[in-house]
Amino acid sequence: MVRVPLTPSDRERGERLGRLLRDARAGRSIGDIAAAAGISAETLRKIETGRIPTPAFFTVSALAGALGLALDEIVVAIAPPVPEQHVARGA
Template sequence: MVRNPLTPEERERGERLGQLLREARGGRSMVEVAATAGISAETLRKIETGRAPTPAFFTVAALARALGLSMDDIDHRTLRPVRKLPVAVP
């Protein structure tokens, strides 16, 4: 199966998700959070670094639960497109 390349927007969303997860993890180790979520530490590492910018829904849900985030938190901070204001031309 051939996968289509990710769009720049998908890559940006993945980066925002990774940043949110790192912030929510705080001082907890990747191993601890991954074990709580039922995923491998390598999977969490890939998501946090943006190497896996489009993780499966259930993976995101498990991480949200492990980190005390709501899916609304994730939606508002990562999935909503960043609105760019138009630039006025003098």
């Protein structure tokens, strides 16, 4: 199976996800959150640093549960910014 290369947009979304997770962790250890989500601390570290920019849905879901985040909150937080011209017109 050939893996499709990530786009710059994919990488940026991964960076936004990493920032959101780091902020939500708020001083709690990577090990504690990873254990609560059922993943390795190294996997969480890679997601937080953007080295895994497109983690599996179930991984994100487990992290959301461990951090007390709603999935829709994550979707909104990692969505690409809306261009100003669309905001100005209300689109």
